Amino acid sequence: MSDHKKKPTPTSVLIELEPKFEQNAPAALANTQLRRNMGKATQTIRAKRANVVSELSDWEELREAGRAIKAFTLEHLDEQLIQLEAAVQKAGGHVHWAQDAAEANRIITGLVQAHEAREVIKIKSLTTDEIKLNAALADAGITAVETDLAELIIQLAGEHSSHILVPAIHKNRAEIREIFMRTLGVRELSDQPKELAAVARTHLRRKFLSTKVAISGANFAVAETGTVCIVESEGNGRMCLTLPQVLISVMGIEKLIPTFRDFEVFLQLLPRSSTGERMNPYTSLWTGVTPGDGPQEFHLVLLDNGRTDVLADQIGRQTLNCIRCSACLNICPVYERTGGHAYGSVYPGPIGAILTPQLVGVEHAGSLPYASSLCGACYEVCPVKINIPEVLIHLRGEVVRQKQDEGGIRAALDPENVAFKTLAKVFSSRTAYERAQSLGKVGQWPLQHEGYIKSLPGLLGGWTATRDMPTIPEQTFREWWEERTKA
Amino acid sequence: MHISLFITCFNDTLFPQAGRATVQLLERLGHTVEFRREQTCCGQMHFNTGYQREAIPLVQRFVDVFRDAEVIVAPSASCVGMVRDLYPMAAQLAGDPALIREVESLRPRVFELTEFLVKQLQVEDVGAYFPHRVTYHPTCHSLRVLRVGDAPLRLLRAVRGLDLVTLPDAEQCCGFGGTFAIKNADTSMAMLGDKLRAVRETRAEVCVAADNSCLMHIGGALHRQRAGVRTMHIAEILATTEGDA
Numbered sequence: 001m002s003d004h005k006k007k008p009t010p011t012s013v014l015i016e017l018e019p020k021f022e023q024n025a026p027a028a029l030a031n032t033q034l035r036r037n038m039g040k041a042t043q044t045i046r047a048k049r050a051n052v053v054s055e056l057s058d059w060e061e062l063r064e065a066g067r068a069i070k071a072f073t074l075e076h077l078d079e080q081l082i083q084l085e086a087a088v089q090k091a092g093g094h095v096h097w098a099q100d101a102a103e104a105n106r107i108i109t110g111l112v113q114a115h116e117a118r119e120v121i122k123i124k125s126l127t128t129d130e131i132k133l134n135a136a137l138a139d140a141g142i143t144a145v146e147t148d149l150a151e152l153i154i155q156l157a158g159e160h161s162s163h164i165l166v167p168a169i170h171k172n173r174a175e176i177r178e179i180f181m182r183t184l185g186v187r188e189l190s191d192q193p194k195e196l197a198a199v200a201r202t203h204l205r206r207k208f209l210s211t212k213v214a215i216s217g218a219n220f221a222v223a224e225t226g227t228v229c230i231v232e233s234e235g236n237g238r239m240c241l242t243l244p245q246v247l248i249s250v251m252g253i254e255k256l257i258p259t260f261r262d263f264e265v266f267l268q269l270l271p272r273s274s275t276g277e278r279m280n281p282y283t284s285l286w287t288g289v290t291p292g293d294g295p296q297e298f299h300l301v302l303l304d305n306g307r308t309d310v311l312a313d314q315i316g317r318q319t320l321n322c323i324r325c326s327a328c329l330n331i332c333p334v335y336e337r338t339g340g341h342a343y344g345s346v347y348p349g350p351i352g353a354i355l356t357p358q359l360v361g362v363e364h365a366g367s368l369p370y371a372s373s374l375c376g377a378c379y380e381v382c383p384v385k386i387n388i389p390e391v392l393i394h395l396r397g398e399v400v401r402q403k404q405d406e407g408g409i410r411a412a413l414d415p416e417n418v419a420f421k422t423l424a425k426v427f428s429s430r431t432a433y434e435r436a437q438s439l440g441k442v443g444q445w446p447l448q449h450e451g452y453i454k455s456l457p458g459l460l461g462g463w464t465a466t467r468d469m470p471t472i473p474e475q476t477f478r479e480w481w482e483e484r485t486k487a
Numbered sequence: 488m489h490i491s492l493f494i495t496c497f498n499d500t501l502f503p504q505a506g507r508a509t510v511q512l513l514e515r516l517g518h519t520v521e522f523r524r525e526q527t528c529c530g531q532m533h534f535n536t537g538y539q540r541e542a543i544p545l546v547q548r549f550v551d552v553f554r555d556a557e558v559i560v561a562p563s564a565s566c567v568g569m570v571r572d573l574y575p576m577a578a579q580l581a582g583d584p585a586l587i588r589e590v591e592s593l594r595p596r597v598f599e600l601t602e603f604l605v606k607q608l609q610v611e612d613v614g615a616y617f618p619h620r621v622t623y624h625p626t627c628h629s630l631r632v633l634r635v636g637d638a639p640l641r642l643l644r645a646v647r648g649l650d651l652v653t654l655p656d657a658e659q660c661c662g663f664g665g666t667f668a669i670k671n672a673d674t675s676m677a678m679l680g681d682k683l684r685a686v687r688e689t690r691a692e693v694c695v696a697a698d699n700s701c702l703m704h705i706g707g708a709l710h711r712q713r714a715g716v717r718t719m720h721i722a723e724i725l726a727t728t729e730g731d732a
Contacts, residue, residue: 476503
């Protein structure tokens, strides 16, 4: 029933080692600026999404198609990847395979060094965040310049992203103005979006025109043709994909789609789910190298980094359907209030709560599957129908089984473990259950006041910190039923 | 119809009035209600908190108790959600083909009270009288797991004297989430705060729902704040007739 592969201490994906959501959340909840920014941003974007989704009469069919294509791809991932490799090579590109973050970083650093570049420009990419590429490049003396506006803000602020699509969602205009003035040497600047964008534009334009190597992630790659796709809003990605001489794209092995025709489904699902737009402003597609047009050297790095382990899990594997749209973050009542940093992971929100523990092992991110009230809103909006609540519950089971099987005597004596084991015994016998009901009625008397309990001890104190607890009434339902049947 | 009541341990112990109301209502509509005393807990709390090995005997127990029941009705969307939505996963985890088969045969016979009334019995007017201002909170499990739709609202609209007020942002989770309310008490409270504001904005006397678990959470905070709003299970309102209210 339990099959744990203990994973070594993760070097990637996690921002903090062993994040504890419940310990991080209170500070985030107390940050009033964050609460306001997050509330405003998530409510706006989810209203936009709801609006454009409601326009399509075949949205449910599209979701089902998206799910089915992804399921097919995952089922045939080995063949599909080999097909992709052959297609990319045929079109003049190079393909590299990386088992983990360290290997991917070694490959990429080596490629940049081979061109004697000291600086690279980057397209916003979660996969490169996952492997902590910027830090690895910095260790090799290479500066990575983020060109996505929000990613640039975060990089200049020295922070981590808090949203997979809108990394600076926790920042408002006034905060961005201060960051630009502090880091870009601007003397006078207002907090008007136009002015802020103009400063970033001047800064980035210089980089676009002077940098030889660009690094990107990938939204999709087509096994049939070897075509890679980047979907974006600003056009800065298009600059990176066309101006430099060398392009290195890193993608998780699950980003494949079988055929070019499948774009029909995903290019409808993705923009509507992510930015709430019918179509995103820039969709770039390229196949290997075209002489005289765009980068003349193209490298595709295929990253595993735990994904094949996710694939091996029958319930968990649907996580790999994810197209990183972030609709689940925007709809999540937990994420809306805590923001992304409380998750301590590159992937926050509902998708992060299921993906991160699977990539690094539940023993390293065991608090994340509990960072949800299981309200199910994420599943409803997911464009590829990932049943996030189901996976959360499955992972909670993994967390407990791992503790029980490998935590020794300390885990066995953990108050929660003892309480649940005892309760399970009580519920397994009618007489034990009815005796517990009677004991509860007697036991509660010192705590109660006019039908309510205002303070409970131990684990249950979390309840009475903000809520009263009703007392157990004189007569349980079954006692009433007995009395009624006898009468 | 011969209905077997699945009272749920939570209602049995803490909210027996919801169980009594369910029995009175179904009998008033002309049905026979039985109560199988061997029932205890469906195992939801264990399963959803991760104590899934411990939940499996409770799943087996539920199947044993209700195996031959014609229909099983519970005044709780989340416990019915456990049986309908998660028992298959529990049976798979147990790796017991007999349990998998039995769960499959049982699932289509288990109903939450309001969906049973509206979708199975096709009743909307149950003859209730409740002259109060009421707002309805659709709980996550009734809305997104069982998909009861507007069944509870149809029932409430047919109650004589009842002034039904729409709850703003009704579909937002109240923040209960079982052990989430304790493990992540701060986040739970942040969610509850917005729900309480919405409830109070309606100026209702009563906040009603199909789950006493969420209502204990909402009602516990309303009581702490002396908000002047009480919570009631929908069965209690539907059972009330002229003369009781």
